[in-house]
């Protein structure tokens with residue numbers, strides 16, 4: 001079975017398992033786990049921020065960021081199809097009392113400075129006030145779109161004109177960095193906080209990082225405890241995360257595999273596929289996506305239904321060029 005449902009399905013390699021086995025640990029709620037402390041320092045440096053916090057999931061990282069930046073009853077401005085708004089169980093409302101103001105970012109999911117100015121809400125006797133702008137890079141739902149630094153800068157500058165902080169959901173930030181050949185710190189030069197996942201393309205079994213200023217991370221640490229994310233001897237899971245940080249450059253292989261997959265699938269009758277920026281391939285299907293997904297499983301390929309006629313396939317470090325050829329053949333057989 002070639003599992004292309006997500007880049008989260010990867011299994012840790014021997015080096016990661018060995019790192020977990022031999023990790024030095026302590027109680028991280030006391031700040032005494034040396035492996036977690038090392039991971040937090042290296043993660044902060046990797047994104048050019050002052051400090052970072054290890055969190056169990058990307059969802060928790062985003063939700064902590066939203067809660068830490070805002071006051072209850074304010075608004076969060078984000079793209080209409082963003083993860084933080086659509087796939088985090090309404091956490092913004094449930095956990096932080098936020099109202100979402102979604103903006104349509106078009107085919108690439110990019111929020112423009114004009115969008116920010118137009119949708120900004122001034123706090124008044126009648127209005128809640130915008131509390132945070134959340135961007136997503138790469139943009140998952142729009143097909144792993146890598147958003148360039150200048151577009152991020154422009155939206156951030158507009159938000160800062162209104163004194164609104166900016167958070168980036170960078171679950172796949174390093175995919176953007178590699179695809180654009182832009183260092184991650186440059187993509188975040190004008191950003192107040194970022195979440196990135198160790199457990200997606202980088203291959204760690206678990207874990208994400210939230211990074212920002214020292215003061216922001218100190219407050220975020222408190223919110224992590226509140227949400228039940230204060231972990232004890234977390235070095236056991238942080239150690240594979242440290243190995244994952246070294247896996248950034250190999251994301252280029254995933255992107256090359258995704259392009260090969262896109263070209264192969266686009267040549268199949270009834271399917272339409274655009275060339276992806278990164279490791280996420282969106283396939284437009286003539287038949288309903290659910291039916292397509294069921295059919296390709298029979299031929300040894302797992303994919304995710306992502307819309308009525310949209311199927312997502314992700315490349316990752318557990319699939320190589322041969323697997324991609326086999327996946328294309330499997331889909332061809334399934335659709336014949």
Ligand code: TLP
Pocket residue numbers: 005006007008056057058059060062083084087136138140169171172197199208
């Ligand atoms: N995304 C998952 C699913 O939830 C769709 C996936 O398979 O892509 N931000 C973005 C942009 C994400 O894509 C995800 C996970 C998250 C945040 C949440 O990360 P986790 O799953 O670690 O909570």
